[in-house]
Every structure is written in C-alpha cells, then in structure tokens.
Amino acid sequence: MFHRESGYFKTSYKADMALYPLPIGKVAATGFVLLFLVVAPTVLDEYYLSIINIAAIAVVGALGLNILLGYTGQISIGHAAFMSVGAYTAANFAVHFDMPFWVTLPAGGLMAAAIGTLVGLPSLRVKGLYLAIATLAAQFIIEWVLNHTPLISGGVQASIEMPRPVFFGNVLNTQSELYFFILPVTIVAIIATMNLVRSRIGRAFVAIRDQDIAAEIIGINVYRYKLLAFAISSFYAGVTGVLYTYYFGIANYEAFQLPISIDYLAMCIIGGLGSVLGSIFGAVFITLLPIVIRVFMETVGVLFVDGVYLAQVIAQMRLILFGGLIIFFLVVEPEGLNKLWRNIRNYFRVWPFSY
Amino acid sequence: MRHVRLGLMAATVLAAAAFQAGTAMAGEIVVGLQCDRTGPTQTVGTFLCPGYHDYVKLVNSRGGIMGNQVRVMEIDHEYKVPPGMEAYQRFKKEGAVIVGIYGTPHTQALTPLLHEDRIPGTSPGFGSAGAANGEKYPYLFPIAATYWSQAAVGVKFAKEQLGGVLKGKKIAYIYYDNPAGREPLPVLHMLRDLEGFELKEFAIPPPGVEMKVQVQDIARRYRADFVLNHTFGKAPSVSINEFTRQGYPLKKMIGFVWAAGESNIMGAGGWAKAQGFHVMQFAGAGSKYQVLDDIKAMYKAEGKDAPKEMESTVYYNRGLMAAAVHLKGIENAVKAKGGSSKITGEDVKNGLEQVKDFSLGGILPPMTLTAKDHEGGGWIRVFQVQGDGFVPVSEWQHGYREAVMEMVTKGH
Numbered sequence: 001m002f003h004r005e006s007g008y009f010k011t012s013y014k015a016d017m018a019l020y021p022l023p024i025g026k027v028a029a030t031g032f033v034l035l036f037l038v039v040a041p042t043v044l045d046e047y048y049l050s051i052i053n054i055a056a057i058a059v060v061g062a063l064g065l066n067i068l069l070g071y072t073g074q075i076s077i078g079h080a081a082f083m084s085v086g087a088y089t090a091a092n093f094a095v096h097f098d099m100p101f102w103v104t105l106p107a108g109g110l111m112a113a114a115i116g117t118l119v120g121l122p123s124l125r126v127k128g129l130y131l132a133i134a135t136l137a138a139q140f141i142i143e144w145v146l147n148h149t150p151l152i153s154g155g156v157q158a159s160i161e162m163p164r165p166v167f168f169g170n171v172l173n174t175q176s177e178l179y180f181f182i183l184p185v186t187i188v189a190i191i192a193t194m195n196l197v198r199s200r201i202g203r204a205f206v207a208i209r210d211q212d213i214a215a216e217i218i219g220i221n222v223y224r225y226k227l228l229a230f231a232i233s234s235f236y237a238g239v240t241g242v243l244y245t246y247y248f249g250i251a252n253y254e255a256f257q258l259p260i261s262i263d264y265l266a267m268c269i270i271g272g273l274g275s276v277l278g279s280i281f282g283a284v285f286i287t288l289l290p291i292v293i294r295v296f297m298e299t300v301g302v303l304f305v306d307g308v309y310l311a312q313v314i315a316q317m318r319l320i321l322f323g324g325l326i327i328f329f330l331v332v333e334p335e336g337l338n339k340l341w342r343n344i345r346n347y348f349r350v351w352p353f354s355y
Numbered sequence: 356m357r358h359v360r361l362g363l364m365a366a367t368v369l370a371a372a373a374f375q376a377g378t379a380m381a382g383e384i385v386v387g388l389q390c391d392r393t394g395p396t397q398t399v400g401t402f403l404c405p406g407y408h409d410y411v412k413l414v415n416s417r418g419g420i421m422g423n424q425v426r427v428m429e430i431d432h433e434y435k436v437p438p439g440m441e442a443y444q445r446f447k448k449e450g451a452v453i454v455g456i457y458g459t460p461h462t463q464a465l466t467p468l469l470h471e472d473r474i475p476g477t478s479p480g481f482g483s484a485g486a487a488n489g490e491k492y493p494y495l496f497p498i499a500a501t502y503w504s505q506a507a508v509g510v511k512f513a514k515e516q517l518g519g520v521l522k523g524k525k526i527a528y529i530y531y532d533n534p535a536g537r538e539p540l541p542v543l544h545m546l547r548d549l550e551g552f553e554l555k556e557f558a559i560p561p562p563g564v565e566m567k568v569q570v571q572d573i574a575r576r577y578r579a580d581f582v583l584n585h586t587f588g589k590a591p592s593v594s595i596n597e598f599t600r601q602g603y604p605l606k607k608m609i610g611f612v613w614a615a616g617e618s619n620i621m622g623a624g625g626w627a628k629a630q631g632f633h634v635m636q637f638a639g640a641g642s643k644y645q646v647l648d649d650i651k652a653m654y655k656a657e658g659k660d661a662p663k664e665m666e667s668t669v670y671y672n673r674g675l676m677a678a679a680v681h682l683k684g685i686e687n688a689v690k691a692k693g694g695s696s697k698i699t700g701e702d703v704k705n706g707l708e709q710v711k712d713f714s715l716g717g718i719l720p721p722m723t724l725t726a727k728d729h730e731g732g733g734w735i736r737v738f739q740v741q742g743d744g745f746v747p748v749s750e751w752q753h754g755y756r757e758a759v760m761e762m763v764t765k766g767h
Binding site: 161244312316 | 431441445447
C-alpha cells in the first residue's frame with residue numbers, strides 16, 4: 001500500500017545511534033559519493049573541478065572548526081594559524097625529508113593538534129569572548145613566529161615551494177588529478193566527523209557545550225575533553241593547511257591570516273553550528289557565493305554599466321550582495337543553512353498533506 | 356513555509372544566472388587581470404585596475420591590435436589566495452593569453468601553473484626578486500623593478516646625495532616587518548660590503564602605525580646620513596609625520612615603490628607635510644604624459660569626464676604600464692602570426708621577450724625584456740615631493756645592475 005509515514009520513530013538504541021536514521025539518508029549519501037567520484041570528474045571541465053577543489057578543502061577546515069565551535073562550544077579565532085602550522089610542517093617534511101603526502105598529511109595535522117592543544121589551555125580558565133581574544137593572540141603569535149624563524153619558514157620570503165603530491169609514481173598536476181587527491185580526504189573527514197559526534201567523545205563535547213558544570217557533575221572530565229576538542233579541531237585545521245599547500249604549491253603564511261579565520265567562523269555560523277551537513281553547506285556557500293554573484297553580475301551587469309566601470313561595480317556589488325545574502329539567510333533561519341535545509345526536507349516529507 | 360519558498364526562490368534565481376561563462380569570439384583576444392578592489396590593498400587596486408582598463412579601451416578604440424579587439428577579464432580576489440586560484444582557472448577556461456597577477460602569495464602559487472599551462476603572467480611589484488631570472492621562471496614576468504633592484508637604486512641614490520662617497524656613511528633601512536620588507540636585505544648587505552657604508556636595520560611591526568621608537572633612534576641616536584624607507588599601507592604616511600616630528604629632513608630619505616603613492620602623501624596630511632620626500636617609481640608619476648591626454652580625449656569624445664581614478668597618478672599609471680606591456684607583447688605575438696587573433700600564451704611569452712626600448716612617451720622606462728631578463732632592466736625613476744605633486748629628479752636608472760643580476764642568477 002502506498003502511504004507516507006507521519007514521522008520517524010526510534011524504538012531501539014541501535015536505531016537511535018544509527019549513522020543514517022532513514023534509509024533515504026544512506027541512499028542519498030551513496031548517491032552523492034558516486035556523483036562526486038564518478039559523474040562530476042567525467043562531466044565537468046577543469047575550471048569547475050578547481051572550484052570543487054577549493055570548496056572541498058574549505059569543507060575540511062569548516063568541519064574542524066565546527067567540532068570546536070558548534071559541538072564543544074569553545075570559540076577559536078586562530079583556526080587559520082593552525083592551518084599554517086600544518087602547511088609549514090608538511091612543506092618542511094616534503095622538501096627536506098622528501099616525504100610523500102600520506103606522511104605529510106597526518107604529520108601536519110598532528111603538529112597542528114599539538115600547537116592547538118597548547119593554545120586551548122586558556123579555555124580551561126576562560127570562556128566566551130575572553131577565549132576568543134586568547135585564541136586571537138595565538139593567531140598573531142604563530143604568524144610572528146613563522147615570519148621570524150627562517151628555520152621553519154624557509155628563509156626571508158617565509159614561503160616554501162611545495163612539490164606536487166605523488167601517487168604511485170604519478171605526479172598529481174592537473175585540477176582533475178588534484179581532485180582525486182583532495183576529495184577522498186574530504187570524504188574521510190566528513191565520515192570521521194559524523195562518527196565522532198555520535199560517539200562517547202562527541203556526546204561529551206555536546207554536554208560541555210550545553211552546560212559545562214552539569215557535564216562535570218555527570219562525570220565528564222571537562223579539562224580533558226576541552227583540550228581534546230581543541231586537538232581534534234586543530235588536527236582538521238592542520239590537514240586543511242596541508243591540502244591548501246599541496247593545492248597552491250606553496251606554503252605561505254600570507255594565505256592563513258586573520259581574515260581567513262573569520263571566514264571559517266562565518267562558514268560554521270552560516271552553515272549551522274553543531275552540524276556536519278551545516279559545515280559542508282557553510283563552506284560551499286562561502287566559497288561559491290562570491291563566484292556565483294560575480295558570474296551573475298557579469299551577465300546582468302553589462303545591461304546597466306559601461307564596460308570599464310563594470311569591474312568596479314562587480315567588485316563592490318559582490319561585497320554588498322554577499323553581506324546582504326548572509327543577513328538574509330540568517331534572518332530567515334538563524335540556525336543556519338542546515339536548519340533551512342531541514343525545514344525544506346520536513347516540508348516535502350509530508351507534502352502535499354501537511355498539517 | 357513562506358521562508359522556505361523565499362529561500363528556494365533566491366537560490367534558484369542565483370543558480371539560473373550563474374555559470375553562463377562565454378568563450379572567446381573570433382577576432383577577440385582575452386587577457387586575465389586579477390585585482391584587489393575590496394581587500395586589504397584596495398587603496399592600490401581601485402586606482403591600478405582602472406588604469407589597466409582605460410589603456411586597453413584606448414587601444415581598442417583605435418582599432419585594437421591589428422584589428423583584433425582585446426577583452427579584459429577582471430576578477431577581484433580580495434587578496435585571498437583561493438579566489439585567486441579560481442580566478443586563474445577561469446582565465447584559462449576563457450582562453451586568456453596573458454594573466455596580470457595581483458599579490459605576492461598569488462604570484463608564488465601561480466608560478467608552477469603558468470609554466471604548466473604555458474600562459475605568461477606578470478607580477479609588477481609583487482613576488483620575489485628571483486623571478487627576474489627568465490631562464491628559471493620562463494612564464495613569469497615581473498616587468499618592473501623588483502625589491503632588489505629598488506634597494507640597489509636606493510643605495511645608488513644615497514651615494515649621489517651624499518657627495519659620491521658612501522664609505523663611513525650611516526644608512527638606516529626602515530622596513531615593514533614582513534617577507535616583502537625583509538627581501539631587500541641580501542642586496543643591502545652585499546652593497547654595504549661593496550661600498551663600505553654602515554647599515555642599520557629598523558623593523559616596524561605590522562600594521563606599521565607605531566614607529567616612534569625606531570624613528571627617534573634613527574634621527575636622534577643613530578643620526579643616519581640617509582634613510583631607505585621600505586614600508587607599506589599606512590606606514591609610509593606615519594613615517595613621514597614621525598620623521599618630521601623628530602626634525603629629520605625628508606629630503607634625506609627615499610621611499611620604495613609601495614611608499615610612493617598619492618594616498619601615502621594624503622595620509623600624512625597632504626603635499627605640504629611631505630615636501631622634499633623622495634620616492635621610487637617603476638612607472639612615471641604625474642599626469643604630463645601624452646597617453647594620459649589621449650585617454651582623456653577618448654572620454655571627452657564619448658561625452659564623458661575623465662575617470663576620477665586618474666587623479667591618483669602613481670597607481671593609475673602603474674596599471675596603465677602593465678596594460679601597455681601586456682598589449683605590446685600581444686602585438687608582437689599577433690604580428691608574428693600575421694595579424695591573426697589565434698595566438699597562444701606561448702606566442703605572447705615570445706612576444707614579451709621581444710619588447711625592446713618600449714617607453715610609451717616616457718610613462719614607462721625604456722623597457723627591454725629578454726629571455727634572460729624578465730624584469731625589463733630593473734628601471735627606477737626617482738621623484739620628489741615638490742609643491743603639489745611628484746617631480747622627477749632623476750632619469751630612468753638602475754643601480755649596481757651587474758651585481759644584482761649576478762645574485763638573481765645565482766638564485767640567492
């Protein structure tokens with residue numbers, strides 16, 4: 001008989017713990033993996049793959065920050081600095097010790113995790129805006145150290161040329177080759193985060209976020225888990241930095257300055273705090289929106305503005321529209337794009353017989 | 356559910372309008388231009404990029420390059436690297452034969468890509484000094500004096516100002532404490548050993564708005580005979596005021612190319628506050644050039660006022676210079692193909708390397724690009740703040756060229 005369910009109900013702990021509460025989730029996830037691993041690289045040309053590459057790298061970073069910000073409730077304005085730690089670690093390993101990417105990726109992540117844990121120490125004492133400033137300090141300190149330590153940053157330019165990743169003797173050069181390097185890392189990061197947040201650790205994070213005193217009373221070691229959150233988040237940031245370094249072909253601290261940290265905060269907030277899908281939405285949104293607006297302006301703008309001024313108008317309108325759309329989406333749904341998506345989904349689940 | 360629908364509508368409209376990227380038409384040559392009109396260096400970009408567009412417009416209005424129109428595709432990247440990479444891929448997709456790179460990290464990140472895709476890129480005022488070596492970086496063209504060449508001219512100018520002998524003289528180098536600020540140091544050290552002067556380095560921590568201690572040290576304690584001022588952003592303005600406050604004569608100081616704009620002088624409180632201040636330019640400052648009059652005439656013929664960006668002559672002229680060199684390279688390439696617009700990046704690269712003594716009526720140095728020298732000679736012209744503007748006080752010159760090129764070749 002053809003009918004729609006009136007909602008979904010969990011009758012066992014196993015169902016409650018399931019990665020996909022509904023079968024369609026599993027189908028959709030498989031579909032997306034196939035779409036991105038098989039269909040996209042065959043259909044799209046290099047340019048669109050390069051956009052996906054940039055977005056996919058941003059997804060990893062946004063996931064990491066969301067673990068800290070969205071799940072554990074600790075703010076960090078030093079996320080880009082942790083990326084630079086990963087970037088320089090990987091660059092040094094790759095250049096001086098000739099190490100392949102499957103060593104430099106975790107190495108960059110681990111080094112960033114170590115530094116991140118150190119920076120997370122103030123979180124044991126301070127909260128909220130005060131912690132924001134403490135992590136902001138980390139951003140500047142790390143930048144300064146990189147800038148003034150030729151031993152790490154490779155000389156007066158503070159930049160290290162990174163060899164392209166090599167996979168079984170093949171140098172990954174083109175956008176489509178890099179696509180198959182970056183996307184698997186992103187997929188692993190997404191799956192790892194989905195599993196992390198429904199594990200004991202993830203639930204401890206959420207308990208700390210919701211009320212840290214209560215969490216301590218029910219037996220969660222707040223200190224340990226706060227530092228663990230910083231470590232995991234920084235690990236993701238470090239991996240993001242390594243991916244950027246391989247993608248750019250250069251480790252340069254100028255690519256990891258304060259505005260980038262703010263961008264990642266924006267990704268988490270716009271996408272939806274405390275949600276894996278939200279991180280993906282946020283990262284894709286912040287990466288793609290300027291491009292989409294620009295293309296939109298290029299098509300529509302020529303109708304109104306003379307050629308030479310068009311560039312100026314596009315650049316300014318892009319900022320205005322970007323800001324406007326962020327406000328628009330946040331006013332429509334303060335809990336971010338993820339909530340917006342859930343509203344849409346729930347609407348269509350009971351459509352056309354909504355109540 | 357109104358909200359949902361509204362959100363869906365917005366998304367659909369955006370998605371529908373997006374991704375209708377066109378491709379190059381027949382008889383059209385595409386050039387890519389990165390710009391920063393909205394990011395941290397917007398004070399430069401908002402004037403530089405219009406200069407580029409206006410020159411291309413001028414050439415197009417005169418029938419283009421042997422009948423082929425040039426289309427500039429500008430992408431603003433806010434000085435962020437990922438959008439800069441995306442911009443480059445877009446240029447490539449659109450069939451750009453040359454790319455104007457904006458930003459030092461962008462230059463470094465794009466260097467290998469330019470080489471792989473065989474598209475020449477120019478980076479006037481950005482990137483590292485080593486890029487002047489055309490044999491090592493065949494597709495990267497700084498086309499303007501690098502920081503090394505600037506440092507050499509600075510020392511040479513100091514020598515002239517101090518009576519032809521530097522031995523035993525005290526030169527202070529005040530610089531913004533970032534990689535670009537530190538880059539001239541190897542050349543300065545080399546010249547110190549060569550000329551026997553005393554060199555003292557004074558770093559200004561970013562954002563460069565506080566330098567009282569360093570300036571006091573230079574002016575009162577160290578009593579430098581000459582000052583090389585390599586600062587960026589707000590720092591040049593602050594330094595002008597700070598040196599004046601300490602009673603140090605501005606005529607004993609020379610600013611590097613990013614301390615040399617009208618905005619830096621305005622930031623210090625106007626021309627009257629900066630009298631005597633020397634600056635280096637890699638494109639002529641001021642508005643007394645034929646090509647600028649031509650652009651004004653072009654706008655007048657259209658019944659429009661000349662763009663207000665022209666008032667910031669230093670950055671506007673630099674944009675114009677980049678455009679002029681780009682189009683000269685393209686022109687050479689088109690000529691080599693007998694007037695066809697079907698040219699590749701490789702053709703333009705070869706075209707650029709044939710640019711010889713190209714000065715466009717003095718707004719450019721007598722630029723000569725060769726397969727070995729992608730810097731075009733490392734030319735600098737020294738200007739001084741006199742009255743209400745920059746007045747040239749030297750001819751186009753380079754300093755210690757052989758010594759600098761030796762370091763470039765060695766890849767210091």
